[in-house]
Amino acid sequence: MVQYVFTPWRDRRELLAVRSQFYPEKNLHHQPNSGPLLRDGSEQQQQQQQAVARVSMWMHRGACPHLVESTALLTAALLSDDEGESGSAQASRGYAVRAAYSAAFSRFVTGLLDSHQDKQRKMSMYDVAKSVGLPATFVELRHQATHEQLPSLTRLRAAARKALDWIWDYYWKHLTLPPAEGDIRGGGDTAGSEHDKEERRCREVVMRYLEAGEADSGLEEEIMSFDEAVVLTTLGSISETTRDTSLLRRALAFSRAIMERGRDPDRMDDDEVSADERLPKDIERVRAELGKAWEEMREMEEAAKGPDLMEAVDSEVEMAEDTPGWTLYEEETWTPKPIGVV
Incomplete structure (x- = not known):
């Protein structure tokens, strides 16, 4: 049977196009130690803003991976942080920018670790982070941003860039086109x-x-x-x-x-x-299986309610033994008394 995977993007090319907008300096050869540089020109910022807007549209469609959303949130926080401002403008926007960094970073760490949490055996965030290769400093910064005073703007900027580099190494750089679809840089659309x-x-x-x-x-x-x-x-x-x-x-x-x-x-x-001959038999078999499943479900419900019913019956029997109730007395041993007389 054919199995479908629902994605908010139309094809892999659209996803890789967004990747190239988020990380314009990282080519398809995956050059190491080349984190996203967001202040190299208005054209680069415009491409990243378009990528953030496209991911926002994907989130409305649903089924968007958490790391794709985290990349957009962290990039949006970096884009909204104008380091060139000074004076009262910078002071008035300081708390808002720190809050944007903290929210994006906390959502990135919490969502990633929750998705790898063992439901049968609860693990600490540090243990889960170690299992996926996430630095422990990310967990510490997430705890401070959530439960303590907001970290400094300098620390948040550096953490956001490191987080984007980590997401690239963990998720983005492993995405490739299927062999039949050719190269995303051009010339591969024919196949x-x-x-x-x-x-x-x-x-x-x-x-x-x-x-x-x-x-x-x-x-x-x-x-x-x-x-x-x-x-x-x-x-x-x-x-x-x-x-x-x-x-x-x-x-x-x-x-x-x-x-x-x-x-x-x-x-x-x-x-x-x-x-044609098997179709009626298949329908009858399905009906029989559904009936059997219904009976088993009813038996399970009755078994679950069984102890309560037995306790109720026992209590009724005990109450009947303790109280007089209706009993046939012999005439010589029974003396009538008016109501209210002891």
């Missing part, structure tokens, strides 16, 4: 576009074949000209998206025939007939 065109052509031919309802030797030969993996992927996608029962049966039968290397029309007809 990817040809692959996409082949998938679209294969889907069109397969849909015509399945909608025809009868074996068409011409369409079948055209389908066999495509790569087997592409055909199976296309059939799996059609099986998961279609609502037509007959189309679904033919797609499943065709997939099974390809995997069994039996692609002749007679074999296809036999597969469709066997699928």
